[in-house]
Amino acid sequence: MVKRGLFVGRFQPVHNGHIKALEFVFSQVDEVIIGIGSAQASHTLKNPFTTSERMEMLIRALNEANLNDKRYYLIPLPDINFNAIWATYVVSMVPRFDVVFTGNSLVAQLFREKGYEVIVQPMFRKDILSATEIRKRMVEGQPWEELVPKSVAEFIREIKGCERIKMLATNLEKNEKELQAPIRIPEF
Numbered sequence: 001m002v003k004r005g006l007f008v009g010r011f012q013p014v015h016n017g018h019i020k021a022l023e024f025v026f027s028q029v030d031e032v033i034i035g036i037g038s039a040q041a042s043h044t045l046k047n048p049f050t051t052s053e054r055m056e057m058l059i060r061a062l063n064e065a066n067l068n069d070k071r072y073y074l075i076p077l078p079d080i081n082f083n084a085i086w087a088t089y090v091v092s093m094v095p096r097f098d099v100v101f102t103g104n105s106l107v108a109q110l111f112r113e114k115g116y117e118v119i120v121q122p123m124f125r126k127d128i129l130s131a132t133e134i135r136k137r138m139v140e141g142q143p144w145e146e147l148v149p150k151s152v153a154e155f156i157r158e159i160k161g162c163e164r165i166k167m168l169a170t171n172l173e174k175n176e177k178e179l180q181a182p183i184r185i186p187e188f
Contacts, residue, residue, distance in 0.1 A: 017129030039076035
């Protein structure tokens with residue numbers, strides 16, 4: 001029987017730590033479900049990239065890491081903001097899986113409560129290999145490309161991702177909550 005693992009992340013953007021973690025996950029199971037969290041969110045400082053852009057980054061990065069011969073599924077997972085039922089929600093959104101891989105203690109706890117085996121995957125240079133650090137460097141014009149796979153850096157340049165993030169960080173967009181609010185057309 002095929003052993004299938006679940007790995008969930010926001011991938012805002014995909015970075016070298018994600019790929020190292022996925023290399024570990026692929027070494028443990030036959031197939032991997034990669035859940036793309038906060039799938040509904042984009043064009044904010046915390047979530048600047050769309051789901052389709054993050055999928056493209058993952059496909060390119062997995063190809064670059066020679067993980068394209070492995071079986072994986074990319075599944076968008078919109079937020080529900082209800083921790084008590086989040087694991088049940090994820091189970092309803094993805095194919096069957098046997099084990100959860102995570103470095104997040106809340107995710108581990110929620111799936112353990114549902115009876116799933118949880119493996120805490122090794123973390124790789126979490127001090128700098130974090131999407132938050134990468135986005136910060138983009139805003140400040142500091143080097144960030146060495147923290148992501150080459151294919152991801154190329155893709156971010158193709159879509160003008162740094163320019164988007166810098167625009168989102170301007171004073172015109174001080175309050176990120178405004179970006180997530182529905183657009184209202186004024187009534188006359």
